[in-house]
Amino acid sequence: MHALYFSSLFLLSFLNIFAGKGDAEKAETLFVFGDSYADTGNHDPYNETLNQPWRKPYGLTWPGYPAGRFSSGKIQSDFWADILGLPSPISYEQLKNHGCGPNFKKIRQGVSFAVGGSAIFQAYGFPTVSQQVKQFKKLIAASPGFDSDKLSRSIVLISAAGNDYGALSNRRNGSTEGLEAAVKPVVSGIIKVVKDLYECGLRNFVVSDIAALGCAPEIGKKSCDSKYNRIIKLHSRLLTESLQHLRLHLKEISIIIPDMVSATNYIFSHHAQYGLVDLFVPCCAVKGGIRHCGEVDEKGKALFEVCDNVDEKFFWDFAHPTHRAWYALMSLYAYGDNTRGFSFIQGASNAIEWLHSLGFLAFNISLRTAD
Template identity: 35%
Template sequence: MENHAQSLFSLLLLLLFTISREVGAQAPFRVYDDCSLSKLFVFGDSYVDTGNFQNSPSFKPPYGTTFPGKPAGRFSDGYVLTDYIASFLKIQSPIPYNMRDTVGKSNLTYGMNFARGGSGIFKTLVDGPNMTTQIDFFQNLIQQNVYTKQDLQSSLALVNAAGNDYATFLLRNGSTKDLPFFMKSLIDQLSLDLKRIQSFGVGKIAVGLLEPMGCLPQATVFTSYKNCMDAINLVSYSHSQMLLQAVKNLNQEIGKQVFITLDLYNAFLSKIAEMQKARAAKPTLMNPLEPCCVGVSKDDFCGSVDEKGAKKYNVCEKPEESFFWDNFHPSQNGWHQVYNAIQTSLQQLSQGKF
């Protein structure tokens, strides 16, 4: 899977150089006592998946070495965005959907995570439930009365996806010619998905803007980890601007403020810039554009082993100083930095100012 993902991103790099001509140490979790939301339902990809992609590297060493101390299905050395959002609500991270039948009913108290690594808004090249199917799972649980109307009214839905959709589109089409049209269709479908989640009676819905894909290590390796790739980031920026307008339209259409955006795009950029500035003053700090866990050769990846089980990857000395864990995903420290950057948006959930 990882080798396939690497080829996807390599093609993404080659194709998106022309896109500018075609489309515009950690502190404790911070929580808010006055937030009335008590459940979390999660939809999307590996940035919010906490254990649904069961045949993936996320269930193999060295993933999970910081938390919970062993692989547990998170694409990180520890916490991911879902865990930090749950901490804001002062609840436990919701149980992954694939584990719902192996735990007691009390484990369903805090909601459920339907997100799966490799998935997208549309169907991607990685086999698994896309956004529509994830919402179908949610609807089935509601119809089975697993969650009541009151449960839904006091819940937050976290939605984050799109990066895998762009990689899949470009691999299948081999051209950026129709990318603006695809971007619009992606936003249109996501808008329908968000409306559908809201139609079940979910109290608040937070949707992540697209991370700057040109800053992911799989892209920055082409600059020797010195700079983000602006041509690729333009895609993320354009997508995020369209999504901001779509969310504004949804709130106006519904007639009340249900939807909020989490600005992952600027959160990534600002925190990476801060870490680069700190490193300029102290060169021994880790480069935020470089992954902590990497394969020993171009054909290996974080978690690779040979036929005898010997590891074929290296892990940085201080994961707590890294921003990225592997070629695509933030480390626990990276997610903590992003979480700090989106505090203002999260406060709006409890203060009713969005």
């Protein structure tokens, strides 16, 4: 059944890609903002307190070594680039370390400003999404060739998966009490980011909804925790309403919202079909615990263990999906579930059709780990 499902998915995706191609062209550039669900390497690899995604065993599945991503392989930024037929977006940190000149071609195809731990407000001390927008403006001003036409034919990915709520909950010893009061300011901050980028000339936005906060790994856990449900529902409703307001009032703007909660719940409900086991047990963790993937002692001995079935795991570490899980999520965004008629994108039937509606080519994504 597992093989049959993905054979059918490939056929449907193949048909989607080549239907109505016409005079479509590739999108120009992918710009990425947000948190660890979109970070392609913006933690300093030389800072031992912050370089977790640059340590082994991160990158185990792809590219085979640590590449600055909080996963065993590709994350959504990489898969969105695959859909667009573009290379994975270069990290802003790499540009700072090596300069823009040698990387000019890469800049023109995609840049990720997202950094793990980021949020709308100062959740964990990392650059906020608004500060990332300032970095974008600085980079664009210093890089020739980004005229209004190029920017209007680019794609923006924004991931604010929930660090604001997680940080507040941590400060309250895991309680969700009072978190609802934070939802409106957080959503307003996301809307401000979209408007700021729109004023820069960008027009096409993928604004990811909140993550399934109650589904994070936990020892002994058998199902997703419902304590975040009110926060998730309120956040999703306000985000949808606010982005619809922008659609109605900002000329030529196009916005889709990947519904990560629905996609995660769908995968969990059909986990056997996806070949996934032990949904709430991460592949990489300290023995008997959840955190500390990549940690070593003073002698360099690993304090963590890595599972031998990473392709059967949804979570890589304490909060982040594996390469396999990101592929499953992105497949639902890209194609939906045509056999059941389900869509996991608000604002379009699926990502492929959205790109076609904009006049862009869209390409198949693959579980294979090669570029």
